[in-house]
Amino acid sequence: MTDTAHSPDRIAELLVHVGRAARSEDARADLTAVQWACLRFFARANATTRTPSAFASFQATTRGTASQVIKALEMRGLIARRPSPVDGRSVRFDLTEAGRHLLKSDPLGALSGLLGAMGGVERAAFLATLSRLASGLAEIKNAPAFGTCRDCTHFAGSGGAGYCACMDAALGADEIDMLCASYRGPKGAHRTTRTSDVNTQGQTP
Structure with missing residues (x-):
């Protein structure tokens, strides 16, 4: 019998x-929503990832569209x-003081507040699940x-x-929790099935 609840x-739609x-x-x-996403991305990404091409990949959009969004934020003095610290021919983008100030009113704050109200164990488990989903979907x-x-x-x-073995570089404490375009999650994330995911009939939902 299918567990519709x-x-x-239903989970994907939610x-x-x-x-x-x-x-x-x-x-x-x-x-706009995509401009907020861009500002948030450059605030959370490490130095080598704060590039137009990395933002385009993160946002799953074209390089041209990403460049237009970046230009709008740059013209407003927010970034x-x-x-680039790696390639002098390319550039990276940093938030300005105005950008950091505006980010304090990020509309994602309401959701962050709800997540912050979770218990530490519940929040850690939720983050692990979402990270596995993100890696699996990308794969x-x-x-x-x-x-x-x-x-x-x-x-x-x-x-x-x-x-970081990929970059062959030491990482400071302030870099460990930043987004990285060289990130590699566990292989086969989308095929992972826990025992608890199996119903009493021995079938996965």
Whole structure:
């Protein structure tokens, strides 16, 4: 018998709905939803990932569309371009003081508040589930996966700092929880099935 109360379709639809509701705009919004996403991305990404191409991949959009969004934020003085620390021919984008100030009124704040009200164990389990879903979906669609160094298979922790095998570089404590375009999640994430996911008939829902 199908468990419609916990069906994958219902969960997927609810995830999409929560995302849309959290990013919904009103007449008082300072930025559009995609501009907020861009500002948030450059605030959360590490130095080598704060590029137009990385944002385009993260947003699953074209480079041209991403460049237009970035240009709009740059013209408003919310982000500023800097030479890339890796390749002097390319640029990265950092938030300005105005950008950091505006981010304090991020519409995602309401959802963040609800997540913050969760217990630590529940929140950690929820994050692990969402991270596995994100990695699995990227693998299925053959798309870049984004995640933090802490959750990456390239990462090796050492005290409060760490090491990235992909970049062959040491990581400071402030870099470990930033988004990285070189992130690699566990392989086969979309095929992972826990014993608790199997019903009494021995079938997965």
